Amino acid sequence: MKTxxxxxxxxxxxxxxxxxxxxxxxHYSGSALGIGLVVAGGVLMVTALVGFCGLYRLxxxxxxxxxxxL
Structure with a gap:
């Protein structure tokens, strides 16, 4: 997988x-918004660490x- x-x-x-x-x-713990923010943060964290974004590829x-x- 290319970065x-x-x-x-x-x-x-x-x-x-x-x-x-x-x-x-x-701030939003226990609510649907809080869960969504944590999931979105997790996706951003994984794409930053791996260096590959599927949406960018699409x-x-x-x-x-x-x-x-170069």
């Missing part, structure tokens, strides 16, 4: 994921640099 998420994009995803986790676990977006672009 399609760049380093700046990964950093933004990690920061956003931590904010969503915080909101979901502390849309043809690539924020990582490859050898062809």
């Amino acid at each position: 399609n998420v760049g380093s700046i994009d990964r950093l933004i995803r990690l920061l956003l994921a931590s904010a969503l986790f915080y909101l979901g676990l502390f 849309l043809g977006i690539q924020t990582s640099q490859t050898n062809e672009q």
